[in-house]
Amino acid sequence: xxxxxxxxxxxxxxxxxxxxxxxxNIFASESKEAQGETDLVAVMGGDPVTMxxxxxxxxxxxxRFVKKGNKVVVKPNIGWDxxxxxxxxxxxxxxxAIVKDCLSAGxxxxxxxxxxxDEWQACYNNSGIEAAAKAAGARVAFAHDEKYFKEVSLPxxxxxxxxxxxxxxxxxxxxxxxxxxxxxxGAKMTISMxxxxxxxxxxxYWHANDLQQCIADCSTYSKxxxxxxxxxxxxxxQNGPKGKTTEDVxxxxxxxxxxxxxxxxxxxxxxxxxxxxxxxxxxxxxxxAEKAKIGTTNLDTIxxxxxxx
Amino acid sequence: MYKWFKRGRVxxxxxxxxxxxxxxxxxxxxxxxxxxxxxxxxxxxxxxGVFTGSVIILASLFILVLLFGRIYCSTLxxxxxxxxxxxxxxxxxxxxxxxxxxxxxxxxxxxxxxxAISAIPLLFGSxxxxxxxxxxxxxxxxSSEIIxxxxxxxxxxxxxxxxxxxxxxxxxxxIAISFFFAxxxxxxxxxxxxxxxxxxxxxxxxxxxxxxxxxxxxAFRPVINKESCNKCQLCISNCxxxxxxxxxxxxxxxxxxxxxxxxxxxxxxxxSYKFMWxxxxxxxxxxxxxxxxxxxxxxLLGSFIAVRAISRKNxxxxxxxxxxxxxxxxxxxxxxxxxxxxxxxCVSACPNGIIKPATGEYGINGLLMPVxxxxxxxxxxxxxxxxxxxxxxxxxxxxxxxxxxTQIGQVRFYEDKCIVVTDNTACGACDEHCPTKAxxxxxxxxxxxxxxxxxxxxxxxxxxxxxVCPATEKAMLIEPTSVHMVAKKPIVExxxxxVVDDFxx
Numbered sequence: 001x002x003x004x005x006x007x008x009x010x011x012x013x014x015x016x017x018x019x020x021x022x023x024x025n026i027f028a029s030e031s032k033e034a035q036g037e038t039d040l041v042a043v044m045g046g047d048p049v050t051m052x053x054x055x056x057x058x059x060x061x062x063x064r065f066v067k068k069g070n071k072v073v074v075k076p077n078i079g080w081d082x083x084x085x086x087x088x089x090x091x092x093x094x095x096x097a098i099v100k101d102c103l104s105a106g107x108x109x110x111x112x113x114x115x116x117x118d119e120w121q122a123c124y125n126n127s128g129i130e131a132a133a134k135a136a137g138a139r140v141a142f143a144h145d146e147k148y149f150k151e152v153s154l155p156x157x158x159x160x161x162x163x164x165x166x167x168x169x170x171x172x173x174x175x176x177x178x179x180x181x182x183x184x185x186g187a188k189m190t191i192s193m194x195x196x197x198x199x200x201x202x203x204x205y206w207h208a209n210d211l212q213q214c215i216a217d218c219s220t221y222s223k224x225x226x227x228x229x230x231x232x233x234x235x236x237x238q239n240g241p242k243g244k245t246t247e248d249v250x251x252x253x254x255x256x257x258x259x260x261x262x263x264x265x266x267x268x269x270x271x272x273x274x275x276x277x278x279x280x281x282x283x284x285x286x287x288x289a290e291k292a293k294i295g296t297t298n299l300d301t302i303x304x305x306x307x308x309x
Numbered sequence: 310m311y312k313w314f315k316r317g318r319v320x321x322x323x324x325x326x327x328x329x330x331x332x333x334x335x336x337x338x339x340x341x342x343x344x345x346x347x348x349x350x351x352x353x354x355x356x357x358g359v360f361t362g363s364v365i366i367l368a369s370l371f372i373l374v375l376l377f378g379r380i381y382c383s384t385l386x387x388x389x390x391x392x393x394x395x396x397x398x399x400x401x402x403x404x405x406x407x408x409x410x411x412x413x414x415x416x417x418x419x420x421x422x423x424x425a426i427s428a429i430p431l432l433f434g435s436x437x438x439x440x441x442x443x444x445x446x447x448x449x450x451x452s453s454e455i456i457x458x459x460x461x462x463x464x465x466x467x468x469x470x471x472x473x474x475x476x477x478x479x480x481x482x483x484i485a486i487s488f489f490f491a492x493x494x495x496x497x498x499x500x501x502x503x504x505x506x507x508x509x510x511x512x513x514x515x516x517x518x519x520x521x522x523x524x525x526x527x528a529f530r531p532v533i534n535k536e537s538c539n540k541c542q543l544c545i546s547n548c549x550x551x552x553x554x555x556x557x558x559x560x561x562x563x564x565x566x567x568x569x570x571x572x573x574x575x576x577x578x579x580x581s582y583k584f585m586w587x588x589x590x591x592x593x594x595x596x597x598x599x600x601x602x603x604x605x606x607x608x609l610l611g612s613f614i615a616v617r618a619i620s621r622k623n624x625x626x627x628x629x630x631x632x633x634x635x636x637x638x639x640x641x642x643x644x645x646x647x648x649x650x651x652x653x654x655c656v657s658a659c660p661n662g663i664i665k666p667a668t669g670e671y672g673i674n675g676l677l678m679p680v681x682x683x684x685x686x687x688x689x690x691x692x693x694x695x696x697x698x699x700x701x702x703x704x705x706x707x708x709x710x711x712x713x714x715t716q717i718g719q720v721r722f723y724e725d726k727c728i729v730v731t732d733n734t735a736c737g738a739c740d741e742h743c744p745t746k747a748x749x750x751x752x753x754x755x756x757x758x759x760x761x762x763x764x765x766x767x768x769x770x771x772x773x774x775x776x777v778c779p780a781t782e783k784a785m786l787i788e789p790t791s792v793h794m795v796a797k798k799p800i801v802e803x804x805x806x807x808v809v810d811d812f813x814x
Binding site: 119141184204207212237242244266284299 | 339473477479661686689690691734735737738742744745746749757759781799801802804806807809810812813
């Protein structure tokens with residue numbers, strides 16, 4: 001090599017190193033080769049279990065979140081006395097797959113529960129979640145009475161200063177939030193943050209005291225889920241959150257997971273927007289949560305991975 | 310032989326009483342109608358339910374009584390079994406002397422007047438009086454208010470011992486008047502039976518009186534053989550109906566409950582259960598008179614049913630105002646008030662625990678009859694349990710499809726009380742709970758808020774919105790429909806299937 005060429009390349013290399021230019025950063029914001037852990041994974045086109053497996057693998061596996069000996073809570077949406085095809089509740093197969101995965105990672109106990117809206121035994125039964133979770137090895141906890149909830153203060157909340165939170169969340173080591181993506185008459189959308197309404201006892205207070213702000217406030221809770229997994233295999237696009245018929249449902253075959261609850265809700269909302277128009281400003285709890293520094297709505301600033309099956 | 314009759318009688322009576330009690334217990338009445346199906350084999354429910362599928366049961370009960378006398382009272386009646394049990398327990402504490410029954414003269418005027426005041430209102434579309442006196446219905450109230458509450462208490466003790474596997478039982482309504490009525494009735498029955506055996510059955514019970522008339526002409530009747538009898542009084546001292554008159558050597562069959570005690574204890578086989586049809590000449594029996602009374606009773610019962618059939622088609626004076634929402638299947642408040650005996654089968658079976666005994670919602674003649682309360686929960690959309698368990702036809706059985714269109718009430722929206730208006734913040738709790746989408750959300754203001762709008766024609770009055778409304782003064786209230794109507798079917802909104810093959814971000 002000639003001395004001039006050497007100097008030239010050394011100089012250019014030095015500049016490149018100084019400004020930290022990497023090929024990935026120049027050409028795309030979604031590099032697979034990028035270092036560090038993935039923040040958000042979006043999967044599309046498979047059945048719930050396959051999508052989960054692909055998704056969790058690219059998040060670094062369940063062992064990134066669940067350590068050996070952990071007591072884990074998996075919190076699906078079991079709000080309604082509806083069968084899985086109505087998409088009012090989280091997909092039972094997905095819940096079962098997560099439970100199994102946690103147990104295989106060495107969790108000592110996996111608890112599944114929800115504070116339901118319809119009569120709780122009917123919800124647990126007809127959603128198929130109780131049976132699926134138990135078969136997968138989870139314990140299904142009761143959440144139909146105030147005695148299962150304990151007062152927790154939320155110092156960063158603006159309207160919701162404290163809430164009675166389910167004891168299994170308080171007692172666990174880590175918890176995984178597994179909502180289903182749905183349209184919602186009042187809150188506009190129900191995704192990950194709105195799923196917190198099932199870990200608290202008094203939801204009526206939220207409705208009476210600025211619902212959107214309370215949803216954001218509850219996500220200031222110090223013990224946040226280590227992972228949010230949004231089930232969008234079947235998506236209720238209208239008449240949510242309970243729905244009337246299967247006409248309200250589209251089979252979207254998607255799944256989103258992230259450690260950032262605001263980001264995953266943003267991603268799921270943008271996906272939903274392709275079926276039914278939905279502006280992020282109207283689902284105002286998402287932006288309120290961003291304001292409270294819970295997470296980001298700017299998906300370009302985090303490491304996103306997209307998988308199509 | 311009579312020893313075996315008695316044992317069989319005791320066995321059947323205990324089995325029936327247990328099966329009926331289980332229909333009222335949480336532990337056994339979930340997800341099945343096995344136990345509640347036995348409630349239909351009761352006299353007053355079968356009589357009131359004669360137009361709604363109980364004809365065969367009523368006919369069978371008549372045949373049973375016509376053949377064997379008031380054996381109904383000592384096998385099928387749970388209150389009878391309860392009284393026998395109480396006597397059995399109480400007699401352990403009594404001295405030998407006071408343990409002996411004595412003959413008592415029939416209280417005919419009392420019995421007939423009570424029968425009249427409980428039966429006559431039924432002809433005019435009110436089952437109120439019978440609801441306070443019917444043995445089955447009062448046994449139901451005792452089961453629901455006292456036994457089932459004790460069960461709940463036990464259940465909750467167990468739930469604190471095994472918190473992971475046994476859940477805490479919540480929302481049971483406590484209506485003081487209903488509880489104290491059941492308790493008071495139980496105390497009355499305990500006192501009467503502890504001292505005097507079947508005194509309730511032979512003074513107050515309208516069913517006992519009615520069946521007593523028929524049993525005067527029963528095929529099998531207990532008869533004393535005067536030649537073998539040495540008047541040792543053993544039969545009398547064991548007769549809990551106090552109906553054996555040894556002076557005359559007669560047994561008052563209208564009060565005898567065919568318990569077989571006298572036949573079992575008699576050392577000389579002087580009392581026997583005999584086939585009496587066509588035996589005119591036997592001493593001390595007046596078949597002609599008995600037959601006449603039995604025929605008159607059957608005739609009266611026939612006309613009674615006929616009158617009720619006529620008044621059923623023309624409900625007298627439709628009620629326009631009512632504060633109470635009747636459970637689905639009631640058809641109308643008038644129908645409920647003419648057929649319900651407040652046995653609380655529906656109250657204890659409701660999975661959501663929203664049916665409570667009425668205090669004043671239906672007026673005084675609807676006291677303790679089932680009324681819905683949306684204070685602690687609401688009526689499940691995919692549930693028709695109450696209509697299935699009612700033995701009387703006060704709630705007629707509804708299929709799930711029928712139930713989903715049965716309009717027990719209609720919602721009214723008070724916009725000025727709605728959170729969206731008063732606080733200018735999002736809510737939509739009512740819309741969230743509405744199963745038929747009689748409530749939908751439409752844009753409100755320029756903050757991207759939505760406010761409910763109601764379509765009363767498709768509302769079924771389930772009360773989800775009323776229950777969940779967070780406003781201090783509810784913005785959604787269900788107004789009862791005194792005659793239940795058929796709601797319009799919910800509109801199915803087809804949506805065009807958008808093909809999405811991208812993530813959208």
